[in-house]
Amino acid sequence: MSDQTMATVPIQKIILIAILTAVFFGIAVWMVMPAPPIGFSWDDAWYLLMAEWFTPDSGHRVLSWNMMWITSYPPLFPLLIAWSGAGMADQQAAFIMNALFMASGAGIAMYWFAREGFSSITMSFAAILVMFNPVSLGYLPILFSEFLFIALTTTALTIAFTGKGWRWDSNWLVIGVVVALAVATRTAGWSLVAGFLIHLALNREIRPAVTFVASLGAGILVIPYLKVGLPPPAVNYMDMLIGNLGNIGWEFLVQQFKGLVLGWSMLWGWGIGKWLAIAAVLPGLFVRLRSNRADAWYVVMYFGMLLIWPWPGHMGRFLWPLLPCFFVAAHSSFEL
Numbered sequence: 001m002s003d004q005t006m007a008t009v010p011i012q013k014i015i016l017i018a019i020l021t022a023v024f025f026g027i028a029v030w031m032v033m034p035a036p037p038i039g040f041s042w043d044d045a046w047y048l049l050m051a052e053w054f055t056p057d058s059g060h061r062v063l064s065w066n067m068m069w070i071t072s073y074p075p076l077f078p079l080l081i082a083w084s085g086a087g088m089a090d091q092q093a094a095f096i097m098n099a100l101f102m103a104s105g106a107g108i109a110m111y112w113f114a115r116e117g118f119s120s121i122t123m124s125f126a127a128i129l130v131m132f133n134p135v136s137l138g139y140l141p142i143l144f145s146e147f148l149f150i151a152l153t154t155t156a157l158t159i160a161f162t163g164k165g166w167r168w169d170s171n172w173l174v175i176g177v178v179v180a181l182a183v184a185t186r187t188a189g190w191s192l193v194a195g196f197l198i199h200l201a202l203n204r205e206i207r208p209a210v211t212f213v214a215s216l217g218a219g220i221l222v223i224p225y226l227k228v229g230l231p232p233p234a235v236n237y238m239d240m241l242i243g244n245l246g247n248i249g250w251e252f253l254v255q256q257f258k259g260l261v262l263g264w265s266m267l268w269g270w271g272i273g274k275w276l277a278i279a280a281v282l283p284g285l286f287v288r289l290r291s292n293r294a295d296a297w298y299v300v301m302y303f304g305m306l307l308i309w310p311w312p313g314h315m316g317r318f319l320w321p322l323l324p325c326f327f328v329a330a331h332s333s334f335e336l
Contacts, residue, residue, distance in 0.1 A: 009114040016120055021107030024131050028099035028140060035092040036141040044143035046071065048088050050078030053230065060088055071235040075226035076184035077145040091143065098147045102140070105151035106131040109324040112158040116328055117335075126327040133323065135267050135316045145185050150321045152182040153192055157295045157325070160196075172211040179212075180219025184226075187237055188318070191305045195298030202292050241308060248308060259312025260303075266316035267323070277326070284332030295325045 039045040050072060053064040081087075086094035106127045113123040130136075130150075139146065156178040159171060179196065183189035193216065200209040268274045288296035299322055306318055 007115055007117045009111065013114045013120060013123070014111075016124065017107055017110045017114070020110065020124060020127060021103050024106050024127075025099055025103035028102055028131075029096055031140050032095035032099055033092070035090075035095050038088075038091055038143065041142050041144070043073070043145075046073060047078045047081060047143050047145070048086075048091065048094075050075065051081035051094075052087055054079045054082035054226075055087060058087060065229075065231065068233060069231045071233045071237075072227070072230060073145070073237075074184050074186060074189075075223060076181060077148050079226060080148065081143070094143055095141075098143060099140075101147040101151045102131060102136070105147065105154050105324075108151065108154045108158050109327075112154065112161075112324065113327065113331070115158070115161065116331055118331055122331070126324075130323045130327070133267060133320070134269050135320045139317060139320075144317070146317060146321055149182060149186045149189070150324070152178055152185060153189070153298075153321060154324050156182065156192065156196075157298070160294055172208045173215045176212045176215025176217075177219045180216050180222070183220055184223050187241070188302060188305060188321070191301035192298050194301040195294050195296075198297045198301075199292055199294040240310060241305075253307065255312050256307050256309075259315040260306060260319075262312075263315025263317075263319045267319050277330075280330035280333050281326045282329075282333075283336060284329035284334075287332045287336065288329055295328060299325050299329070 038048060046067075049060075049064045049067050052058040052060040053068065054075075055061070058064070080097065081094045084093040084097045086092065086097070109130050110123050110127045113126055118126065156175050159175050159178070175196070179189065179192050182192055196212060197209070200212065264277070265274045268277045285296055285299060289300070302322060306315065309318070311318075
């Protein structure tokens, strides 16, 4: 990573990033106050049930434990819901926390864009679309973990190419911890792990790889630690994913591809927007793959994971976390 040259960010852009991040947070909070109803999207109710388990004085811990026999999710997001003071009786604090995660993710993405050489206007426009795209507008009033996931993955990718002033060992130590937290938020975090490992392997960077894997492994230990006392769920999504590998056929892949096409259309809007986005993203993604950029490998690994992820109807939401990477790839396309 040290061979990548990136622009420094002038103070005017940093001030603009801070102002826009605050504006994003204010708009997002306005959109979720008062707290929207819970339970219509399945995941939100389950996150709250898990949050009750992480609240020691909750009166719903027995109910939570009984429900966790059915399924459970990566534990970091429900733990943060519990820490926010939200629960089944009052969810407002959790929605405000999610608004903060989303605004922070957009702000961190803006800093990454600025370091990549985006102009102030382009940087601002891209951040607005990360924050308020057709998919996010539908999901902001729902307690999903994508908000935290976007903040964490964008943080890891931003640190990866903006830590010139740090000792590079410290750089990789922090990246490993942040990526581990992303894995503890969503199973899709493993695609980010794969992206960084491919980058390091192709660069033959042994010492950074050891530092990254060590900090990643230590961070991932938070997952079994937080699940101590919970019953083994009947539905384990990672087991389903691995089990699907032996059942992949042409019909299954066609359904997955149709889901991806629909999700892509939802993300950019119908009509010419989705085609312009493809034309803008693909050349830059290819350039960044040839340059061995971790963000490009992350995108490839993420798409590979989605091809075997058995919920094609949710592809719009699943593609949303990749938006910062798409904009960076599009910028690389225009630089050609």
